[in-house]
Every structure is written in C-alpha cells, then in structure tokens.
Amino acid sequence: MLRWILGGRENQSSVEKSPVLCIGEDQPKNWFTELQVLKGHFDIVRFLVQIDDFRCASAGDDGLILVWNIETGERLQELRGHSQQITAITTFTCNNGVTLLITASSDRSLSLWDPDTGNRVQTISDLQSSVKCLLVLERLCVWVSGGEELCVWSKDFQLQCHRQNHSDTGITALTELPKNCIAAAMDKEIVICRVTVSPDSSVSLDEIHCLSNHQDQIRALISVNDELFASGSHAGELILWDATEWTMLAYQHILWEEPQASSQHLTTNGKLILAAVGSGLYVYSVLTKAVVAYRKFLSLTYGSVRMWEIQDLPLPAEPASPGFFAIWNFGRLNKHSGPSKKAVDIPNVRTLALTGDLIGHSGAVQMFLSFKENGLVTCSTDHLLILWKNGERQSHLRSLALFQKLEENGGL
Template sequence: NIFWFLSSSVTKSPVLCIGEEQPKNWFTELQVLKGHFDIVRFLVQIDDFSISERCDAADDTVQLIAFSPGARQTGERLQELRGHSQQITAMTTFTCDDGLTSHTSLITASSDRSLSLWDPDTGNRVQTISDLQSSVKCLLVLERLCVWISGGEELCVWNKDFQLQCHKQNHSDTGITALIELPKNCLAAAMDKEIAIYRLTVSTDSSLSVAEIRCLSDHQDQIRSLINVNDGLFASGSHAGELILWDAIDWNILAYEHILWEESQACAQAEIRLAAPKPSEMSIQHLTTNGKLILAAVGSGLYVYSVLSKMVVAYRKVAHDSNVLHTMLLSDSELMSCSEDGSVRMWEIQDLPLPAEPASAGFFGMWTFSRSNKQTGAPIKKVTDVPNIRMLELTGDLIGHSGAVQMFVNFGENGLVTCSADHLLILWKNGERQSHLRSLALFEKLEESGGL
C-alpha cells in the first residue's frame, strides 16, 4: 500500500517504456499517478510495500493507494484520510510493540499547529492534538522507549497515547529543523547553526524528563542536513558547504571539511566576479549514508566520502543542471540522485580519473581532527593532487517528471517511487522483471482454464 496526500481523485496513466538504450538502467517501465494540485514534498516508507507522502495543497488530505508487489501495481485508491486544514510540515511512522502485537501508525504535523495519529488499516484519525504553541517542523520516534518527539520552537516528548510527557523550550529563532537519535537516551537537534544535545531521563516511577546537556556551535552557517552514520557516528552539513563528522558518544568532532572555491581577485572585472559560484551552489542540501560511505549533495554536484579513510573518494562537481535535492546509495559503487531540474539519475563509482573535472579549488578542502583546529573562515585553497580519486559515471537517466523532483523511495526489486513539483508520483519498475511476472500470471491463468 502507498499513503499519499491528495486534493482530488487519483487518475492513472498507462504503463510507459523508457527504452533499452541504457543497459545499466533497469527502470525501463513507469506508471504515473495523477491527482495532486500542488508540490509533493516528501515520502516516508511504512513497510516493504507502503509509503506515506505529503503535498503542499491547502486542504491536505491523506489517501491510501494500493501498491502491490506483483505484476500489476495498480495504484488504486483505497481510503482518504482527512483532518488537517493546512499544509503538512512533518510526518513519520510509529510502531509500538507491547510484546504480543505490533502495530504501525502514521503521525502527521501541520501548519495548523496540530498533530494527528492515523490508523493505516482503517483510515481513522485515532488521536489529535490542537492549539500547539507553534508549528512542528520535524518528528522523531524512539521505539525502544515507546515515545515520539516533536521539534519546532520547543522540544516535546509524547507517549503512544499522545500524552505530553515533558518539553523544553529552545533558544533558537528558527526552531528545531532536524532530529536524530543518539546512544544513551540522547538525541541531537539542529537549530540554525547549532546542534543541541538533549538527554532523556526515565525516573523510577516511569516518568520522563528532558534536559539540554551540550550545544555544538562549530558550523558557520545554517545546518541543512543531520544524519546518523552508524552507532558511533553522526554527520551534519551546512549551507556554506561544511561537512562535520561527530562522535555520537562524546559529541567531539572527528573530521571537519569546508568546500572551498577560488574567489575572484579584488581588481578583477565585475563580470568575472559575477561568474564565481554563489554560496547556494556550495550548500549541502542532503546527506545519506550506508555506514561506510557518506554521499553529499552539494549544489548541483555529488561527493562521496569514505568514513573509514576519512577522505573524499569520488565526486562529480556538476551532476545535474540545478541543485541536487535527494540522494541514495544503492551499494558501495552505485548511487542515485534527483534534482530541481526534474531529472533522476543513476551513477556508478569507477576507478578511472575524471579528466574533465580535475581536482581544483571547487573540491573539498583539507580534513582536520579537533575542535581547536576548526577553520573559522574560507581561505582560498587549491587541491592539485588528490590520490586515488575516482569518478562518477552516469549509467541511467529516468525521464518522466517536468518539475523539480523532491525525493524518492526505493523498494528494491519492486521498484522506485518519485515525487515532484509537477504534482505527480511516478512508479519506476524493472521492465524485464515486470514482463516476466506478467508472463507467469498469464501461464497461471491458462493452466487454471485448461489452455486457450
């Protein structure tokens, strides 16, 4: 099943074929789901065959769409969930296991300053909280403690019954924009240029309290991405192109890198100065990881960083025509990205150097290993020799969207789902596998009917 937010009935296009001229691109069949009248911003995976997604429509509703793993992924609408009056700002799944049963629910937050808990089986809104102090910008579930956390102008901890357990006012004008779980009942919250570390304490009477125990102020610009790398590491990326690798236990810096470019000379002509990259072109819009590699979307480029060697191992300075909005590591050598230019691309890390893009001032700077050595400015620096650098080779281009592709969710052999500013969702499928499944289904029907 697929959850997605719509403002009208769903219409489907016929299955389309994108050709076989890209031998490493197995997404040769696609199906378009229409019905939105605004940008579809993000997707949240519920289970192996389900996602939740939200759109910017003023009258946000949730619709349950069938997404079978077989040969016919029909996209039929099953239910419509209504409740919020304004745009959805955050959503997540919440699974509570009492030892006997396990049930997954959907939590949504809206600009109408409300929170809702939905039952995906019935489509009913089980709980709702209205008249919050401010809009919630992010949600985090701590399944081990069976609680969930909302972040905005304040940090709130809720139990499975939607009861407020404790809260903490933050000191940032922008509010909390990202949350991740850390070891030892801690969590990290991104607020503008800072990362606040909070600790949850469970008392003997099972009551909860939350306290801020550390503030990390090492970024020079707004934090755009915050992710867990593994049990002992997390990473953050900023608008100014800073990438910091943190110890998840003691919250010290393990590596700090600033993407630098060669600025024009003071005496240069105005047109030359205007040609220099804008700060937004060096912004880290998205980070993703598989525990061994970190993939950073930087402006319109992609940079692959090895956690083990603590160095960039591959990059493509210009991977798309516009900013990259979302990325995914398919394996240690394959990755995907989508962009404001409407494209979805598949890449392969190859051992050959990249002659068209030699390592230069546009590449990552040097790594340092302590807070005291942190760079405080952006001095001009050129990297003329980067050992063992590899290239990203384009292996597939998924053409279907006409607007900025916001993100995607990979269901492995069952396909890929993308959402876009063109109001569409597209199901990308392995054409060869789908053809095989259709053939099997046909033979089964012939066998049941005793032949033609």
C-alpha cells in the same frame, strides 16, 4: 558496485542557464524501464514514507496523506484532516506491531493515523507553533517533535515534557543517538539532549551538551551508524561526530564558485555519506575521513531522477577549475588557517558516472523512496508520484500470472 540515485531539485532558471548532461537512450545499467503515474494530490508532494514492504504514504502542500500499494499503484486510503500543508511525517509502530502514521502540519496540529482504515486515531491541535521535524524513539516508546519547542510525547499522544529553544529558526532536524540521546539542529548549533524514562513512567528531557563548530545554518543531520553521526550546513560544511562522546572527528568545508551556496542534503549507507551541495555531488568515506568520489558539475534535466556509479578517474586525471576544492581539513577544526588544496591533488579520488536517467516528472523531484526489487517511488512539484519498475521483471511476473490463470482455467 555502489550506486546512488538522485532527484533533480534545481529551480527552473538554473537549469535553463546550463547545458544538460545526457547519456542517450541506450542505458544498459538502468533497469527502471517501466513507469506508472500515480495521481491524487493537487499541490506539491514533498514527503514519502514507507509503511511496509508494499505500501507507502505521500504528503505535501495540499494537506492530504495518501496511502499507495506500490505493487499495483492502487490508492488505498485518503487521509483528510489537516487544513494546511504537511511539514513532517513519520511511521510509528504500536506495541501490537501495527504501523501508524504521525503527521505535522502548518495548521499547528499533530495527527496519528491508521493507514489500514484511514481513520485519524489521535489529534493535537492549537500548538504554539508548527512542527518542522519528527523522531520516533522506539526503545523508549516515545516520540519527539521539533519546532520552536522540543517536545517528548507518549505513544498515546500525551505531552511528557518540553524545552523551549532560543533560536529564531527553531529546530530544523533531529536524529537519534546512543545512550537515549537525541541531536537537535538549531541554526548553527547541535544540542544534545538525553531522554530519561523513570520507573514511574515519567519522562524528563535534559540538555547535556552543545556543539558549535558550524559556521552556517545546519540543514542536514543524520545518524551514520551506532558510533557516528554527521551534520551538513548551508555553506557546504560536512562534520563527522562521535555519537557517544559528541566530539568532532572530521571537518570538511567545500567552497563553491557559485555566487550563492545551496542547501546541503546528506544520506548514508553506514560506511559512505553522499553529500549534495550546490552544483556538486560528493561521496565521503567515514573510514578514511575523505571524499572518495565526486561530480563537480551536476546539471540535471528538470524533473529527472538520475542514477550514479562510482568509477575511477581517467588517466591522466582531468584538470579541475581553480577554487574547485578550496579547503580540506580533517581532525580538529581550524577555520582560518591552512593552504588550499585542489581535488586533483588528493590521491585515490574517483568520479561519479551517470548510468541512468529517469525522465517523467515535469517539476522538480522532491524525494524518492526505494523498495529495492519492487521498484522506486518519486514525488515532485508537479503534484504527481511516479512508480518506477524493472520492466524485465514486471514482464516476467505478468507472464507467470498469465500461465497460472491459464492453468486454473484448463488451458486456452
């Protein structure tokens, strides 16, 4: 059974105006029954990145990068050096297998950190503008930064090449594609560039294609698998692309009843894409090129993290309000033609049932990071991280540790 976890990112006013969906205290499918609050930040925490199986780093508006042990909740390192908020963070694996951190800040600097020691290994300052996104190309031993410029850097933090973009918004998202290519989102367009490393180790960056099928600013760009990538816009457009031919495979536009559309977030497991748009949550199948499950009215407890499970719709199907799904287009894009089609007319569409409610944050959840059986980490506007654990598993581990200690001490 496929399950999704989603954090509440709605603003306070929108939550107060709508009734809260509640499932009560009895949540048999919610295994996160134990939590630990991690303190250390003094402003909004926006980013979480996994370092290894037992460590993660957090960063946000206070300019701090904190390294945590997710088994114990211990703060291992405090990385100081940026004078303004962190705008992007990613991991970077060296040739010797050591994992480092790259951070970008509004202070127009880039830094390379060693999370083991807390030392800043490299720094680049006085950039022309702040960096909005980072992408590491492991197989080419380079990394890419996006903002007003698209820059390619070597592992020793040397600028190899760059391209100036002509968009007022700059580059807002990056994703890696096959054939040493990258996709960069700039306003309503996706620019495909190829990174070439010559035998003499020189690096070039060439723009080879431009995709202009979106009608609104692109907010999300993800690699689905080796053959596909997807993009989502502010207006709720979802486009599925061929990752090697750069052709559009499917287009879907969801029109909303709300006066203003909200930004779109995408995540994927390689076969399904979860799209959070406006007040809706949609699961899109890359195989059938159709929405297979949805939850139209997503009203979140402020600061909650919620677990959802795909379930069949009850029979007869519940009626949908007019304008729920207004346009369904697949294959080639036809922006101005075709009759509207409601979600209830689409066969085999299921719903998302709320199976768990993780209430702990007092502010909107910004991001979550799953460590599978070792737990879940969330960060929020309340300046806190929360480490969610399987209470039954943790109790079992504590019992084993106690018995081991008693055995070592020769019993009671």
